[in-house]
Amino acid sequence: MTAGGPVLRDTAPGKVNLCLVLGDTRADGLHALVSLVQSLTLADEVTLEPSGGSRDEVVCPGVPGPNLAADALAAYRAASGWDGPGQRLTITKRVPVAAGMGGGSSDAAAALRLAARAAGQPGDPRLAALAPGLGSDVPALLTPGLCLVSGAGEEVRPLAPLASFRALVLPSRARLSTPDVFREADRLGLARPPEELARRAAALAAAAQPGAPLPLWLLANDLEPAARSLCPSIDDALAAAREAGAAAALVSGSGPTVVGLFPGAAPGLEAAASALAGRFPGACVADPVAVSGP
Ligand code: C5P
Numbered sequence: 001m002t003a004g005g006p007v008l009r010d011t012a013p014g015k016v017n018l019c020l021v022l023g024d025t026r027a028d029g030l031h032a033l034v035s036l037v038q039s040l041t042l043a044d045e046v047t048l049e050p051s052g053g054s055r056d057e058v059v060c061p062g063v064p065g066p067n068l069a070a071d072a073l074a075a076y077r078a079a080s081g082w083d084g085p086g087q088r089l090t091i092t093k094r095v096p097v098a099a100g101m102g103g104g105s106s107d108a109a110a111a112l113r114l115a116a117r118a119a120g121q122p123g124d125p126r127l128a129a130l131a132p133g134l135g136s137d138v139p140a141l142l143t144p145g146l147c148l149v150s151g152a153g154e155e156v157r158p159l160a161p162l163a164s165f166r167a168l169v170l171p172s173r174a175r176l177s178t179p180d181v182f183r184e185a186d187r188l189g190l191a192r193p194p195e196e197l198a199r200r201a202a203a204l205a206a207a208a209q210p211g212a213p214l215p216l217w218l219l220a221n222d223l224e225p226a227a228r229s230l231c232p233s234i235d236d237a238l239a240a241a242r243e244a245g246a247a248a249a250l251v252s253g254s255g256p257t258v259v260g261l262f263p264g265a266a267p268g269l270e271a272a273a274s275a276l277a278g279r280f281p282g283a284c285v286a287d288p289v290a291v292s293g294p
Pocket of ligand 1 (some may be wrong): 029031032033085132135136137151152153178179182
């Protein structure tokens with residue numbers, strides 16, 4: 001407890017796009033896409049507690065500047081009318097920043113969940129309506145787990161977990177701006193027609209049955225050539241993941257983080273991650289999460 005009330009805690013998992021199929025730009029400027037999104041145990045830690053003042057504040061050591069989580073708190077207050085005391089949201093970063101793993105979006109999703117709890121409305125159904133307005137990855141991360149995403153990210157279909165697999169996460173020293181990567185994808189002409197998106201969504205839904213093995217033949221990221229074009233060092237990380245024995249190696253989202261996927265228990269993977277940490281600082285092993293705990 002602090003002077004004004006309890007400290008509420010949540011985790012904000014990073015994600016990997018096991019598949020990302022890119023479509024055309026919509027009227028709202030966002031790209032249509034189909035994606036199989038898996039939350040990972042590599043997660044930020046987020047707490048919410050009364051600040052002692054009247055205003056909300058976000059503390060995120062190491063990440064200066066405006067924070068999407070502050071927008072999430074403001075959006076929840078505006079939508080719910082909650083006028084509880086000023087809150088301090090503290091984010092301890094573990095997920096690489098500006099790296100394609102959805103860390104900032106997941107922090108915003110956690111901020112929504114925590115605000116609803118602080119307001120005495122855990123699981124408030126308004127959260128789902130607020131998430132898309134904060135960012136296109138926020139809806140998928142509002143309820144961490146495995147999901148099939150469509151629209152521009154706002155349509156989320158939760159799925160039961162696949163058979164166990166492990167992820168080798170290889171962060172990059174570089175950062176990529178998401179809009180830049182989508183622009184580069186347009187320049188390279190990577191978008192697929194709507195009927196192809198529908199076909200791939202159906203194939204993913206059919207393959208991603210509860211307990212099914214990773215559908216390796218469907219795992220690909222259409223943004224990968226754009227991310228590699230802007231950040232050629234990604235190729236080293238893709239090669240390193242494959243040399244470590246990954247059954248599939250992908251850029252996550254808009255990159256530049258690379259994730260190697262290993263079906264089953266993948267013995268020795270921690271040692272492989274440690275051996276790669278010199279070349280890829282922060283290299284680590286992460287597991288899929290089904291549902292985040294409070
Ligand atoms: O939604 P979010 O703020 O994460 O998106 C950042 C930018 O990435 C958008 O402004 C847009 O340029 C691009 N984007 C896109 N289509 C999507 C998601 C993101 O074009 N589905």
